[in-house]
Amino acid sequence: MAVDSSVPWIEAGREAGLLLCAQQGDVDSFDELMRAHAQPFYRLCFALACRPDDAAEIMIESAQHAWRGLHQLPVGRPFFPCLARIARARAAAHRRRMTPEAREASAHRPSGLPWGGGASDPAHMAEEQRIYRIFRDLGADDQMLLSLRLVEGLGYPQIAQVMDLTEGAVAGRLQALRARFESAAPAEAA
């Protein structure tokens, strides 16, 4: 596999230096670390929360939690997997607190855009909503896996590193998830 196993959003040596400074209490280094990972981290939180405002809450809480536990992260280990796992746990806890009504799909995509990308094709809109409902009902691990693969475009080794899985487990889970989406497809589409 030609994909590098390191997480690509920040240079590893630079990350190690910033992490070392942050572990010794330097808030600015932590800020620098967070800014380097802000976009992918927000996108991950967004996928986990399925709502922008909840994603913001999870992102900020996770960052605070990461700061408190920063001393436990071995130097040399990448920062993003630690952040992602915290966000996953936070999202799972957040989901438990959500009311069933709040989990219902609204008239908009999670991003606020109308379903179907603004197109007037009702079949397209229904298809998007169907896929989104299946995704919304997945567990946080599966949502995270799909987000890292489909949104961030990470390879199997990188996903395995972030999620602390083996590459085989990543491949197996992706197959199972795709099979699940396929089996839930309407009969005419299948």
Add this chain to the structure above:
Amino acid sequence: MTHLSMQQLSESIDDVLDWATREVVRRHLRVCSECAARRRRIQHVDETLAQILSYDPGDAWLAAAGAEIVERIQSGIEGRPLSPNRVAGAPAWYALPASPGVTAFAVGSADAAADARPAPAPVDPAGEVKPPWTEPQRAGVAMPSVPAPVPVAGHSSSGSGVHAGAIAGGLAVVAGLAVILVLGITRQPRTPETLQAHAPTVAEQGGAPKPGAGPGFEAGAPESARATSPLEDPSNHEAHPLQDAADRPAGPPARTAAVADARPRTISEPVRASAPMSSTGRVKVHPAAEPPSAPPASRPVAAPQTLPIARRDRAPDTLPSPAASSVHPTPSAAEALPPAGAADEDWPLLCGAIADPTGEPVQGAIVSLEGVDLNVRTDRRGRFCVSAPSGARAMSVVAQGFVTHQATVTLRDGADDLRVTLSPAR
């Protein structure tokens, strides 16, 4: 005809099949329309999901969120919702109407925050709208019908819960002050002499596995100077809630590993927690009397900092010649750094690059310094950074397939950029 399995289709979409299997799949898809349609459907689901989940809040929002994170860390506030003032330039989704049945989130948009100002004033049965505060609270005067409170302990002004609460609050404050006073007496006074006497022992208590191993330790420190009480242990945060609040207002818990605690540190010294990073990348340690950090409001939100770590990372391709097998500093890097003295209490940062005899960077080499229980691994460019107390230290570089390299390096301000070339193992 045997159709393709989901494993083959999925790995074909992700392009992780080996060459032989990829050829088999490709040829099968050419002749099997059913598998080709199935593959297209899977790809369509992937693309749809990627579209749904892709959302960019914008750089302005992310910068504001980053500033909010730093502000919360520095102020130690937990669970406070994102300040609406922070998101004045809120992206469009802030103004989205809430979904039916969805409770409003406190982050909200600036507009939503403006709409959600004070709760509706209560209406009494007579139809008169009452203000949300009581008259005495607003005007700061006592109600005429309530007698003046008697500020004597043990006497309760019946009929006035406010006054009883005030007395109870006062007692709580007095009790808190007494606890602080007792703790302050229990702890050693923070005079420079006391701190100097505690410096080596605290470092030993910090979890250094080899007491006295490094040059920063004094193995013969008197036993009386050792901090034996749990309250004297700076790493014991459970026993030191007040010290936590006083000494470490914004930082993470002090590391029990040698990275943070092998350094001889005085008890009252700020644990580099609130020390800001200077433009040279060194942590400025404030004197105890100074405030720990600048107020968050004065903090530039979007101004990125240029750290010397990045500067040291320049010229990644200029690795040493194969002949060089010793550690030698780069003069340009040393000259480029500012003179020492601005942050004498900081550990210098030692960075460098490890390469093989052909000049290729060695990834995953373990660099360790004597007396510091810390190993760092080189990245894919063979680079590493480590921070340790100043002075000469033996450094060893271990990498698979190479002879262990040992050399003495001097850590000092104006950190040198090391170039190490490893010899292959035989």
